[in-house]
Amino acid sequence: MNNTESASYRAGEAKGQAQEKGNQLIDKASNAAQSAKESIQNAGCQAQAKAQGAVDAVKDAVNKN
Template sequence: MNGKCHLHALYNPISSSYIFIKTIKSTMNNNQSASYQAGQAKGQAEEKGGQLMDKASNAAQSAQESAQQAGQQMKAGAQGAVDAAKDATGMNK
């Protein structure tokens, strides 16, 4: 064997290119996978945030309704007290 053949056996540009391309494809697949997983995590976080906002909105609505009911009960109680006072003093005739 001469030196050229021996050098050719050590360095094969075709197999080196193949390894390089496989490495690039592997890196691209890893990047795509990481990007997909990041997208999934973002979507899940947005969904969770939406659910929390819905719960907060429902709690606020419930609190508002409870406050309105309490106010109506207080108003009715006060009106009853006024009517009772008028009846007691004879002003309701």
């Protein structure tokens, strides 16, 4: 293998490694986004449940009087 072929091989190898690293970073970002989405949805459900509880408490208080 001459110097030109060797340099070309190393460049191709570096390109492949960079692409793989990029794919890994994209996967990590996607996983983080999915986790954030699930956390937000969970928080929204909890807030909705608390609000419903407050509404029910007010209804109960009004009905008692």
